[in-house]
Amino acid sequence: MDEHQWYLYPVLAARVARLAGGPFDVAVDMGTGPGLLTAYLARDLARRVHAVDINPAMHELARSTCTRMGVVDRVEFDRCDVHRLPYPDNHADLVVSYSCFHHWADPVTGLRECFRILRPGGMMVIWDTDGSRKSAVERIARVVRDPAHLRFVTEAFDESYAPAEVSGMVAEAHLPDPFLGPFSIDEEDVMAAIDDLANGASLPDPGEAGDGTAVAWELIVRKADPAPAQS
Incomplete structure (x- = not known):
């Protein structure tokens, strides 16, 4: 995953910074995978990051990534x-999660847990593939030439949920005031991450199908601060 979409992680971190602010005391990366998003969060946004994964092999990759970026x-x-x-x-x-939601055995319980651990004033941001856009794979195949990457993309579409299901x-x-909408890379986030990108002008967009339409969704939920006590 990191070898194919390495460019995405600094852009996601920049997006989170724009949406949620920071710096933060504690962040959680739910499904750290190769650890790139974790590393950028630790470098730029949070004093402490929990890299969550149930697969110890992913933690080996994530630890290597964080060591290489000096944030372990x-x-x-x-x-x-x-x-x-x-x-x-x-x-x-x-709390953030990229391309992991479709692996959750019980997404409703997972969502409740993510919201439970949020502090008042905190934010959760989840991105995943739009499972209703399976027809986009043919167009994406014109851009994605590597067979292993295309297989990964195809499996993600097959396993992911449509926004209506989400x-x-x-x-x-019972998440309060959620925002759920299409996700694609924003130019403002690219420019914020430009120092980490080898060639920001030619970035592919994993959130688009090659015809400009979004093939991923984004969920944003904030936990409200408690109401002030009545005097």
């Missing part, structure tokens, strides 16, 4: 399950 001392590599997180209520300022899960989880 700010990251905790937590082998745990999104359905039963070990963190207390109101633990994190930020909307139902969000409602069932």
Whole structure:
């Protein structure tokens, strides 16, 4: 994944900074995978990052990535399950997850857990493939030439949820005032991450099908600060 979409992670970190601000005390990367988003969060946005994954092989990759980027001392590599997180209520300022939601066995429980560990004023941001856009694979294949990468993309479409399904899960989880909409790379986020990009002018967009239409969705939920006590 990192060899094909390495450019995406600094852009996602820049997007989170634009949406949520920062710096933060604690962030959680739910499904760290190769650890690139974790590393950028630790470098730019959070004093402490929990890199969550149930696969120890992913933690080996993530630890190597964070070591290479000089942030390993700010990251905790937590082998745990999104359905039963070990963190207390109101633990994190930020929860993010990229291309992991479709792997959750019970997305409603996972959403509730992510929201539970958010502090008041915190934000969760989740990105994943739009499972209703399976027809886009043919167009994407014209751009993606590497067979392994194309197989990864095809599997993501096959396994992912349509936004309408996600909307139902969000409602069932009783998340307050969610924003759920199409996701594609924003030029403002690219420019914010330009120093980390080898050639920002020619970036492909993993959120588009090659015809300008979005093939990924974005969920944003904020946990409100408690109402002030009545005097």
